[in-house]
Amino acid sequence: MRIRELAVPGAWEFTPTMHGDERGVFAEMFKASEFEKAVGRPLDLLQINTSTSAAGVLRGIHYTEDPPGQAKYVTCTSGAFVDVVVDLRPGSPTFGTWDSVVLDDVDRRWVFLSEGLGHAVLSLADASTVTYLCSLEYTPELDHEVDALDPDIGIAWPATGRDGQRLTLLRSPKDAAAPRLRDLAVAPRGRR
Template sequence: MRQLSIPGAWLHKPIAHTDNRGTFHEAYRAVALARATGRALTLAQANVSVSRRGALRGIHYAEVPPGQAKYVTCLRGAVLDVAVDLRIGSPAYGRWEAVRLDTYNRNSLYLAEGLGHAFLALEDDTTVMYLCSEGYAPQREHAIHPLDPQLAIDWPTDIPLLLSDKDATAPTLDEAAEAGVLPSHSVCLAYTDPRSAEGC
């Protein structure tokens, strides 16, 4: 696994084994993730979304503690998947990084608690699976507007964007900070073990 420029975000690039029957690869291995990140992913919930081309989901995050770590895989189609550091006090606060997850590269993205997550479906019927460390709890779930000019995420300009009402009316990063609903970097540090504290 390779750590991205956002501490707490890791990219898994599997090795695909191919023969005349097709391909096989390990999409997830708990030991490898724990070795890279310094902690295990406790699986509490698995979600699957199917999206039209142009569907923009996020930027979503959960209050810490307990937060919600995610391991994201594109099972069909393609997405531009984005990690955003929303942790007040983090040296990378406000920084984002995008990676392509698709049927062909079979990459997966791990995001630690306190990071924001968004993706744009690049093809129709794009199917994404998220392994989550905590179950869905609407009272702890929040969103940042994915088109916030302060973040200036470089979404493709040739695709008409489709946003949910929740995401289209979400606050900007500054508005969420002023409302006191962003995760604290120091709280993330206290919540995780010492080795993973570097990533959260």
């Protein structure tokens, strides 16, 4: 497994080694010893979520108040997504910094994001399915969102999907009404 820390401290990309032959493909998707060596802690698992989206569906940027925060280990089980991690930790020297990874059913990458980081996914193909392993059960009063199209964050969302067709973004009303980064209560001094 190849492991790479993203530009956002506290987030990593895990790319499994694929072993294929005429029968198909095998890969180790998680190995506790390698995960803990890279991340410095075990993967706490309290809830697993899955979501299927049409091409162009943009979910997020979502985050959970920290503390307690919610860490996530995320992969795409079918189709393709752009997975984005944003630093939303108050006082962090990288507050507002983002990085992205393409998650798909070919390379089978995973992304781990620590508590305090925001998360968004953009579906690049119809019927794309993303799965999240979460360190905290869903707690609505702790969950919040930031506008994924906020120019202050400046995420470079792709304009075309996996098939080369132009994407039309579709967001939930809640995500479309999300506040900008500068309007968050978590924004550190000087970044509002």
